[in-house]
Amino acid sequence: MTRILLIGILLLVVLLGGLATFNAGWLTLAIPLAVYLLYAFLSAPEGINLEVERRISERRVSPGQPVGMELVITNHGPATSQVALKDSLPDFLSVSEGCAHRLVSLKKGESMLWKYSFTGRRGFHKFGGIEAIASDPLGLLSVRKFLPTSGQILVLPMAPRVRRIAIRTRATRVYSGNIPARLGGSGVDFFGLREYQPGDPLRTVNWRVSARFPQALYANEFEQERVADVGIILDARRQVNYIGADLGIFDQSILAAASLSDAFLASGNRVGLLVYGQFINWTVPGYGRLQRERVLHALARAVPGDSHAFANIYIPTNLFPSNSQLVFISPLQAEDVEPLVRLRAQGYALIVVSPDAVRLELSSLAHSKPVQQAARILAMQRRITLQRLRHAGIQLVDWDVTQPFEQVVESALSRPPAYMRAIGAGGAR
């Protein structure tokens, strides 16, 4: 019940009761209420005619970096005795200095400057406007208005720097990079021998072989190093990322995606991103700094969704030809093994980076016996899932999120896996 209705009803009851019962006391009782109501009526706001101009010091920041907000509010209407102004901030932004709400009185034509600063975690927000509520001094009667403004803020995800990730794809692109391309040419690693061709530098001549077979000169051939297509698939399914509560496992996946895409792009590779949440959100593959920005923007906006159909995941081969590298970042479910094995069977080189949700959740729960038992069962299920993936020839990074990502990934991916090295496919890198 609104305040005005309550006092109105009480006044009416007392007044009518007094008149009906000829009780002067009741009428006397009604007088203070009537005076209160009358004052509110006389000082009621006529309306809100405010203009707001918003200025944001930065539009693109990293997490925790303070951003200055300035709002210039001008009153084009009559003087207002009390106006409450509220600037709504999303959950991922928090005020670090000043206030995101004010209670002011503005004279006709008066302007005020409202300043505050905020910091944020990862995310993107478009500021719609501010809410203004003008009321009489007693707060009985108020007028609301939404004052539109423009402005946006992008808080990019953290991307710890990973120095080197050794990948070995069957197919590479034409540009030189640092992925062994299984093709002879200029490079660092020995690839094979061929007959010396005029124009070959003399230092490539293999004198031992040439001495053994004197009918011709033989030259060393080195393995070409090229760039490759790398597709990063970020698992944004809600049922995988929100186990018991929102413990931030999705943000860890985002961090991993940002870090890996940064590393792959820095090595000259062509990188694309697929965020697999409610919808499939593609960032078309590309090279260089511009692509880094695109990927970070997409990651900043990524939110978990309710998709269940990972089994039917389709990777368009025009964007990612089979035999290219895919990196799947997910806390993983047992049901994810089959589609991943299918991708592997299609020829994709696959790396799975899996933040350990079980260990993270366990750290937030009480150490009771049933919890420990449940954790053991879940950890066992996870081990089985990871083992099945490993047996299918998928490289795995089992990430305990209490450890820094860059350390974990460098120790796991700085060299090709043992089976590749064993068959000579991994190179001696």
Add this chain to the structure above:
Amino acid sequence: MLTLLAIAFASLAFGWQAVGMGAVSLCMLALMVPCMGLAWRKYPGAGGLAFTLATIGAAAGLWRGMPLAAGLGGVMCALAAWDLESFSRRLRLAAPQDLPGRIEGRHLALLAVILAVGAGISLGTQVIHFRFNFEWAAVLAVLSFAGITALVNWLRKREN
């Protein structure tokens, strides 16, 4: 606010005691406890509930011959408590640079003036007496009903 609620219910309890109805007086004191408890817990409807109960208690008391000062005092304190509850909610929106202390002082002064005017007029009516016959009372009742209903409706429409 808690003090005002305590004064409001204590005043009504005193009024009921003065008319020789100790049981109702105890009821008033008993009602004070949950109202103050709710206000202490910052339950949003506590002020409204206390104001309603105090008005009903005062009206019933005046009908039974309660001293006017007790009834009027109770209702005015409850009205002030109800007002301050809502004001404290509004004041939460004030930033330090809005000088909440000054806003608070201004509001308390305004409330004091309004209540003083209300009390002054109420007590003034004790000196000036009008005598209505039944027809006049009926006309006034109908006019009051129509007037207040129209006013509240108009204010609510404006609010929306």
